Amino acid sequence: MKIPCAPADDRLDATCKALRAQVREFLRNELSIGGFAPQCDSWLRGFDRAFTRKLGARGWLGMTWPRRYGGQERSQRERYVVIEELLAAGAPVAGHWVAERQVGPSILRHGTEEQKQGLVPPIARGESIFGACYSEPDVGSDLASVKARAVRIDGGWKITGTKVWTSQGHNADHLFVLCRTSDGAGVKHRGLSMLIVAMPAKGLAVRPIRLLTGEHHFNEMVFDGVEVPDSMVLGGEGEGWNIVTGDLASERSGPERFMSTLPLLGEMIRKARATPADARAEIVIGELVSRFWTLRSMSIGVAALMEQGHQPGVEAALVKDLGTRFEGDVAQAARLLYPMVPSLDSDERFENFAAQAILHTPAYTLRGGTNEVLRGIIARGLGLR
Amino acid sequence: MDDAQTGMLADSVARALGDVVTARGTVEAEAQGLDAKAWKTLRELGLAGADAAAMSLEEQAAVLEAIGYAAALVPYADSEAMARWLAHGAGLATDPDEVLAIALASPQALSGRRIAWGRHSTRTLFSYEEGGRNWVAVVPSADLLLANGANLAGEPLDKCGGDRAQPTEVREVVDDFSPAAVSQRGALCRGAAMLGAARKAQELTLQYAAERKQFGKPLAQFQVIQSYLAQMAGELSAAAAMFATALRAARGGARASRAEAAAAKVRIGQAAHTITALAHQVHGAIGFTEEYSLQLWTRRLWAWREEFGNETDWARELGAAMIALGPDAYWERVTR
Numbered sequence: 001m002k003i004p005c006a007p008a009d010d011r012l013d014a015t016c017k018a019l020r021a022q023v024r025e026f027l028r029n030e031l032s033i034g035g036f037a038p039q040c041d042s043w044l045r046g047f048d049r050a051f052t053r054k055l056g057a058r059g060w061l062g063m064t065w066p067r068r069y070g071g072q073e074r075s076q077r078e079r080y081v082v083i084e085e086l087l088a089a090g091a092p093v094a095g096h097w098v099a100e101r102q103v104g105p106s107i108l109r110h111g112t113e114e115q116k117q118g119l120v121p122p123i124a125r126g127e128s129i130f131g132a133c134y135s136e137p138d139v140g141s142d143l144a145s146v147k148a149r150a151v152r153i154d155g156g157w158k159i160t161g162t163k164v165w166t167s168q169g170h171n172a173d174h175l176f177v178l179c180r181t182s183d184g185a186g187v188k189h190r191g192l193s194m195l196i197v198a199m200p201a202k203g204l205a206v207r208p209i210r211l212l213t214g215e216h217h218f219n220e221m222v223f224d225g226v227e228v229p230d231s232m233v234l235g236g237e238g239e240g241w242n243i244v245t246g247d248l249a250s251e252r253s254g255p256e257r258f259m260s261t262l263p264l265l266g267e268m269i270r271k272a273r274a275t276p277a278d279a280r281a282e283i284v285i286g287e288l289v290s291r292f293w294t295l296r297s298m299s300i301g302v303a304a305l306m307e308q309g310h311q312p313g314v315e316a317a318l319v320k321d322l323g324t325r326f327e328g329d330v331a332q333a334a335r336l337l338y339p340m341v342p343s344l345d346s347d348e349r350f351e352n353f354a355a356q357a358i359l360h361t362p363a364y365t366l367r368g369g370t371n372e373v374l375r376g377i378i379a380r381g382l383g384l385r
Numbered sequence: 386m387d388d389a390q391t392g393m394l395a396d397s398v399a400r401a402l403g404d405v406v407t408a409r410g411t412v413e414a415e416a417q418g419l420d421a422k423a424w425k426t427l428r429e430l431g432l433a434g435a436d437a438a439a440m441s442l443e444e445q446a447a448v449l450e451a452i453g454y455a456a457a458l459v460p461y462a463d464s465e466a467m468a469r470w471l472a473h474g475a476g477l478a479t480d481p482d483e484v485l486a487i488a489l490a491s492p493q494a495l496s497g498r499r500i501a502w503g504r505h506s507t508r509t510l511f512s513y514e515e516g517g518r519n520w521v522a523v524v525p526s527a528d529l530l531l532a533n534g535a536n537l538a539g540e541p542l543d544k545c546g547g548d549r550a551q552p553t554e555v556r557e558v559v560d561d562f563s564p565a566a567v568s569q570r571g572a573l574c575r576g577a578a579m580l581g582a583a584r585k586a587q588e589l590t591l592q593y594a595a596e597r598k599q600f601g602k603p604l605a606q607f608q609v610i611q612s613y614l615a616q617m618a619g620e621l622s623a624a625a626a627m628f629a630t631a632l633r634a635a636r637g638g639a640r641a642s643r644a645e646a647a648a649a650k651v652r653i654g655q656a657a658h659t660i661t662a663l664a665h666q667v668h669g670a671i672g673f674t675e676e677y678s679l680q681l682w683t684r685r686l687w688a689w690r691e692e693f694g695n696e697t698d699w700a701r702e703l704g705a706a707m708i709a710l711g712p713d714a715y716w717e718r719v720t721r
Contacts, residue, residue: 005626020720081720088716266712272704273711283697286704290651293719294627301626318619376608378615382591384605 004253004301004315016081023085026058030091038090038349040356041260044217044363046092047168049129055086055093056126061100065108069116070124076303084255084296090263090353094168094217099123099130101254102247103176106194110235110243119174119196131172133163133221134244141373143178144188144241148223150179150195156229157181157195162222165367169219170206172199177223178240192240196232203227213344213359251368253302253316258295258323260364261330261357265292267350268334275338284333288326295323314381317374324364324371331357395447401426402455408678411456415539419505420458427452427461434481437465438473442570442635446577446628453581453689456681458540460502462574463487467567468510474562475510475521477554483507489564489571489693491515492522492552495529495545501692503531503543511552512567519563522552537688538681566639571693572650573635576628579653579689583624583660586682587617590664597669604667613663624649624656644718647703654696657686 030036036051055061063079065071086093104123107115122128139145148161159179169175175197184191197204205222235243265288272281298319305312334354335342342355365371379385405422414420427433432440432448440448445466452461468485472478479485486506490498491513500509503526511522530546560566591614594605604610631649634642661683665672672679690696707715 004622005629084720266716269708269710269715270712272708277705279701282701282704282708284700284704285707286647286700286702287651287655287696289703289707289715289719290627290648290700291655293630293645293648294623294652296719297626297630298623315622318622321615322619322623372612375612375615378618379611382614382618384591384594384611384614 004298004305004312004319012075012077015075016077019078020081020085022058023060023082027085027089027091030054031089036092038263039092040090040263040353041360041363042090042263043087043093043097043256043260044167044360045094045215045356046090047094047171047217048092049095049126049171051092052095052126052129054126055096056124061096061126062104062120062124065104065120065124069108070121076307077300080255080300080303084259087255087259088262088266095129095171096123096126097256098132098167098176099128102251103130103132103174105247105250106176106243107234109246110194110239112231114231115196115234122173128173129168129171131166131169131175131219131221133166133169133175133177135163135165137162137164141370143244144192146178146180146192148177148179150177150181150193150228153227156227157193157233159195159197159223159226159228162220164209164218164220166219166221167217169221170208170216174198175201175221176234177228178244181237181240184238189241190238192244193237194234194240194243195228196234197226197228198232201226211359212362248369249302249306249311249313249316251316252320252374253299253312255296255299257320257368258292258299258326260327260360261353262292264334264350264353264357265289265330267353268330268337271338271350281337284337288330288333291322291326291329295319295326299323314378317369317377317381320369321371321374321378327357327364328361331361391443391447394444395451398427398430398432398448398451399454401430402451402457406455406457408456408681411458411681412539412675414458415535418458418502418533418535418539418541419460423455423457424459427457427459432461433465434469434479438469440466442466442573443632446573446632449574449577450581450584453578453583453682453685454585456582456585456678456685460484460486460505460541462571462578463502464506466574467570470570471510471512471521471558471562471567475556475558477510477521477523477556480507485510486526487512487567487571489513489568491520492524493549495550496548498545499534499542500526500529500531500545501536501543502541503529504533504541508553512562512564514564519558519560521556521558521562523554524550524552536692538685540688561639565643568693569639569643569646572646572699573628573631575689575692576624576631576649576653579657579686580621580625580628582682582685582689583621583653583656586660586664586679586686587621589679589682590614590617590667593672594667610667613667617660617663620656620659624653627652644703644706647699647706650694650699651696651703654690654699657690661686 060082062071063074150157150159177195181193182191203224203226207220208216209218344355346352464484468487484506486509492511506526528550531543534542536542627649631645634645
């Protein structure tokens, strides 16, 4: 297990600084024209096709990808700068989040030339929204047990089964579907394949799974004989598990794993600044900033390890376990620091953000691998399993 | 010196201390408040005296991490990484063989003061501000009429007998050697030693969990124990990451890197709380005995987290600075 820590790179620092200034300028401008309303957890709840296209037009999606597939061939650090600025501003990035973070890299790593050329550039342009169909009603943390089945038909596969928790499934242009294509000779990790379904798809029913607030981000996806041509199998039959686990480090160590409630921290600081000096506020805010700063160092460190060719799955699990607890703690600290009535219809941004942060709290430590699963991964990294 | 060379220095110090420091030896040395053998070893490595003042903070931090890991009862941090450095900055001559103590106070306000490592020092350097200027005053430690005392780790924390003492020398110093800069350096020095101690506490706990059997299987096979051990690894990793960030920021000068140093001492202090609690929980009752060695490292973590500012002190300062910056500028500062 390595200590993930942001490495020094003066040359990159200068490039990042200029890029950061551009992103901030863009965001300031968008805010001034009412281009978006800042919110907590904007990478889940902030769906805005137009905003996603604007980012694509600026070259801020798929920044690290090869130019011939629509990317910019920039470093992980530069991509990090862009996504952390977007998250800090509470910008609506949910439309492209899954596609940009994991689908694009997966296709680039495992796809055929035809798949890469056909599917990746539209993601980089912000024109292709992907829904990930992994979990099932009876399959949560134990993902290798998926039951959705794809059976051979002439020239392709036919999918039958039910998937749940597909964010933006109702808006998606494509789906990434993890299916069982064989029994894997008794080993459940084998026999899984990743099929790409183009939307709209015949035989697919999309039903909302509403959050406790009534918000609609997640969906149940019922596949009843949905047909997929062979050309849309990613990485070949039986590669599903490798694909799903291959990008876990980037999925778990990114800044969205500790910045979902950061806009609320900004509002706490705004509030503290507008009130007379108060030791308690100073201490509470100082503690939160210290924890955030630490997580940021670790997260950049994991990105650097990945860029150096390591597979920091354990380190990523550390970041996510600490980061997602931090997200909930920001909401808790905010409500205890100043008297308030958290409400989604409050005219006060502090109360509004607090309401968003509190109501989304249960998800932070569950989505993308529960903290219990993560600790298991860390324990394995320590040689205990 | 680059990272690889600093790593080699840390390894050589760790090896040298590993040869002379034992858990039993450290416990026995507490009566004197000094492990003379370990101190001699460090001096022979050229880590004390003028050479010490010439070392970078990164190198000193590497030495301190090794000292924390070994639980060596030596005044390296206070005498060499701090007092020697301050003397150098103030243009004061020192004897390579003398131990120096350091105090963040005026020699005119000694009532109730304690001086770390005072009894072993020939002279104490007082760092204070007066009339809007920064001063260093030198006082022969014998004039402080010290009575023995100790911190939680059994390191000397001696009590001043009088109210004031007459300095033999007083120097004005620049901002880089102000009391604020001294306490910041102290926080980083304690932080470095704490990382070493925390790493050792974690290693002992992993080892114990693997060996100790209950209900027919090793503790390490119980899921709840695995979760504790994973949590300890997370805390250690977090503390180390923030410390490395602070250490690198320190290259840009004390004032420019104060926020990073503050964040580091807060985060390491938080980690120390969790790591000591879980290390003892996993160890069961044997862990809180004198006989078993874990206590050497947990007592160090409990002592050092208080010194040169604890979590509250530094969080308050960091929070006040961020509030003063406001919601946009704080973000620019953190992502600088």
